Structures are given as C-alpha cells and as structure tokens.
Amino acid sequence: MADTASPRSDTPLRTGALSAEGRAALARFLAAASGARAVEVTGLVSLRGGAIQENWAVDAYFTGGSLAGDQRLVLRTAAPTGVATSLDRLQEFAVLRAAFAAGVTVPEPFFASDDPTIFGKPFFIMRRVSGMAAAHRITRDAALEPALPGIAERLGRELARIHTIRPPRSDLAFLNAYKEVGPTRQITGFRAYLDRHPTPRPVLEWGIRWLETHLPSSSAPVLCHHDFRTGNYMLDGTTLTGILDWEFAGWGDAHEDIGWFCCKGWRFARLDREAGGISDRAPFYLGYESEGGRSIDPQRVFFWEVLASVRWAVIALQQSDRYMFGGERNLDLALTGRRATECELEILMLLDPAGAPPDA
Amino acid sequence: MRDLPTGPSLLALARDVLLNDLMRLLPEEARLDARLVANSMAIAEREAETAGGLGEAIARELANLYDCREKGEKAEDLLRCFAHDLRVGAFKNSEPQERMARQILWQLTTSKLHQANPRFLAANGFDWPCLEIEQCLNPGFRK
Numbered sequence: 174m175a176d177t178a179s180p181r182s183d184t185p186l187r188t189g190a191l192s193a194e195g196r197a198a199l200a201r202f203l204a205a206a207s208g209a210r211a212v213e214v215t216g217l218v219s220l221r222g223g224a225i226q227e228n229w230a231v232d233a234y235f236t237g238g239s240l241a242g243d244q245r246l247v248l249r250t251a252a253p254t255g256v257a258t259s260l261d262r263l264q265e266f267a268v269l270r271a272a273f274a275a276g277v278t279v280p281e282p283f284f285a286s287d288d289p290t291i292f293g294k295p296f297f298i299m300r301r302v303s304g305m306a307a308a309h310r311i312t313r314d315a316a317l318e319p320a321l322p323g324i325a326e327r328l329g330r331e332l333a334r335i336h337t338i339r340p341p342r343s344d345l346a347f348l349n350a351y352k353e354v355g356p357t358r359q360i361t362g363f364r365a366y367l368d369r370h371p372t373p374r375p376v377l378e379w380g381i382r383w384l385e386t387h388l389p390s391s392s393a394p395v396l397c398h399h400d401f402r403t404g405n406y407m408l409d410g411t412t413l414t415g416i417l418d419w420e421f422a423g424w425g426d427a428h429e430d431i432g433w434f435c436c437k438g439w440r441f442a443r444l445d446r447e448a449g450g451i452s453d454r455a456p457f458y459l460g461y462e463s464e465g466g467r468s469i470d471p472q473r474v475f476f477w478e479v480l481a482s483v484r485w486a487v488i489a490l491q492q493s494d495r496y497m498f499g500g501e502r503n504l505d506l507a508l509t510g511r512r513a514t515e516c517e518l519e520i521l522m523l524l525d526p527a528g529a530p531p532d533a
Numbered sequence: 534m535r536d537l538p539t540g541p542s543l544l545a546l547a548r549d550v551l552l553n554d555l556m557r558l559l560p561e562e563a564r565l566d567a568r569l570v571a572n573s574m575a576i577a578e579r580e581a582e583t584a585g586g587l588g589e590a591i592a593r594e595l596a597n598l599y600d601c602r603e604k605g606e607k608a609e610d611l612l613r614c615f616a617h618d619l620r621v622g623a624f625k626n627s628e629p630q631e632r633m634a635r636q637i638l639w640q641l642t643t644s645k646l647h648q649a650n651p652r653f654l655a656a657n658g659f660d661w662p663c664l665e666i667e668q669c670l671n672p673g674f675r676k
Contacts, residue, residue, distance in 0.1 A: 505566075
C-alpha cells in the first residue's frame, strides 16, 4: 500500500510483456463491453507504482460503441501477492462505480471481468486521468504552495461526498456489516497479526491496549475509503483529477478516514502540516463540514489517528513480509517494514506527549 | 578479528560510490531503485556499527523492570514477555513499573529509529548527535 497502488503518472516506466494473443483477447473484450465494432489496442505498458495492485496503461482506438475514438485507459488487476484485507478487483470496481455516481472525483469506471482467458486474472478498466500523485513532490513543490489550502478544502469536500454513501446498498452487499469492521475487530486483527509476527512489538501492544480502553461510541456507518491520503489522489497542476486506490473501502466511522488523512505517516516531507502534509487541518475540516454537514469531533479524530499509526505500522510490517515470507523480490517492500518504528514513535508522541519519563 | 577496512566503512564507501559516481550514469527509471539500495546500505551500516549493543542494553533495562526475576533470559524472550505484559495492562497498578515501561518504550523506539531513519527522528525534534550506544540509550531527549 505504501504510496503506490495505482497509476501515479502519465509516464509508463516499463514495457509490458503481453503476447499478441493477449492483446487480441483484450481488444475483443473491450469491443464487446463497449459495443464497438472493433477495438485496436495501440499501447499497453505496465505502470510503475502498484505495490498491491498492478496497473497497465492501455491506449486503444474504438470503432463505434460507447467509447468511440481514441481512449486512454487503465487496466487494474492484482499483483502477485497482496494484503489479505483488500477487496478483489470486481468489488473495487463496484465501489468505484458507487463513488463515481455519488459525484466523487474518480477515474470513470468502465468495465470489469473475471474471465481468466482475457488477462489471466480478474481486472477492471477505468479512464486514465492526467496528473501525478507523488506525495513527496506534492508536499515539497514550491509552485503548489499557494494552492495547497484550496486543495485541502477540496479534498475535505470529496471525502464528505464519499461519506454520503451509506448502507444498506445492494450493489455493495459484499462489504462487511459495520459492526464487524469497527475498531474492536481491527484491534483483534492487529493482535492476531502480532501473534504471528516473529519480532515482539511492545510499542504497538501498548498503543493497541490504549485503543482497547478508549473505544469511541458507535456511530452511523458510512462508506470509508480507508486509504484516503496524500499519495492516493492525482493532481494535474493544482487541479484534483482523481481519488485513487479503493481496494480497502468498507463501512465504518467517518472519523476513521479523517484520522487516516491527518496521521503523521502520510505527511511526507511536511510533518508540520497536519492535513496530509499539505495544510493545517482547518481548510480540510471546513471543506468536509461544509459539504457534508457533519461536524468533526476532534477527540474522535484523535482516537482514529492513534489507530491509524497502529494500522500503518502493521501494514508496513505486512509489506516487508511479502519480501521475507512471500517471495516477492522487491526492495521497496522490504524497506517499508522499517517504517513501522516511525509509527511507533508517533504513537508514543500522541499518547505520552511529555516524552520519556525521567529516571525515578 | 576481521581485516580492515571494516564492514561499516566498506558499506559507507560503496554507498558514496553509488550515489556520487554511478547514479548519474543510470537511466532515470533506475534511479529510484538505486536510491533504495543506498538507503538500505545506510541502514545496514548504522546497524553494523551498533551490532549487539542495542539488544543487550534493552535486555538490561528489561531485567531491571522485572526485578531480576528474569535474569539469564534471552533478550528476545524478555522483550516478548514485555510485549505481552503491555497487551494485558500488567503495569497499570504500579506507578514505578509503568514509568520504567514507558522509559523502555521510548529508548527502544528512538534507538531503532536512530539506525533506521535518523532524519525522521530529527524531524520530530529529537536531537541525537552521538553514535555511542550507551549515550544513545540515555540521551535525555525531549520533544
């Protein structure tokens, strides 16, 4: 999941290796799905950045049908190994469609298929949006500076729109019932993971204990993106062009997404800017509250921010597990495990703000 | 007894060659991986410099916490016991133990970050100029 998992740039970095038969099968699928008389796949390259999912830039010419003409698309499918909690591609496609219909700025979803004869595994097709999502660039780029508070407010509005999607939804019936995805279930999951992990993590245990003893009251469930943060949205200049990476979406507490967006793990080059490393919280909160009408409870956000640091630490460890135990030869994944200790420092700073106690 | 230059100094030199001689010769798409390689070498270098010392020092602190009951136990076992006790809130009724536990958590975390990502530590307001393990474990840092 680390700062990747979706098309991050217009620039294809690696040439894909799909056979002529594979291209032809994809072209036939696109033609049938769009009602085109014919489709020619003119470009197909793997996009770098898919830590959990694999993304391919597809250029295609449609003769007739709903997408007539040249189209710039993305094919999204699963990487060889992933994180167990993520949705499958057809489920992610359904969530993306729901978000698109709710007016959230997302790449327009087009088609999905679980037919293994087309691409070897389930996939979906969406529009390729322009821009870049590189978090370190967004949080460092001096040219973006004046626009960042406005972008934070816009992101608040986008999140509020996501949270207008609420159960029950027959098209999202595969999402777990809300009571099963609240903090208690996550806490159980964190501990189960730590029980399997070869190295004890005392700070995480301490933080999880705090979470367990400070559970917030239940709230009306909404659709949570569950990975709404800098690095998972595309900017074309200063224009937001797409919220990406919906694979962790599920019903939950609206404050969970706010805590995740603001937690230190996602501030990149600007730890001082508490809203995603791009601004202070005020513009982000203002956008959220003015779009959705729901007021933000800072204490609730604090709980979810602590949980965010625990969750990010566990995900970081799981990422390095993919190298250590999953056989994925990937230095980026291997190094991500080291970030768990950064999260542990943040847990200490949040819950023990006076710092290390002096000797007795 | 090993020959000189030491492993850490070889790693430091190799990293310098990678970043300052080889990086500019690499195509753009290979540079991110090269930076990750350089980062890995830096972590390995810092860990090699303090090999053993960190675990032993934390084990001593844990032995103190457990009032020597666990003397002779391996550091890994003590750490596992510590993690379990934190999970069940074992120190909540003893202010001295709770204080010692928090001290160990801070020491463990900042020491590990000193090796893995000292820049992150500095960015969070922790001033840590030394590399000596004993100093590292008693830095007296404050936010």
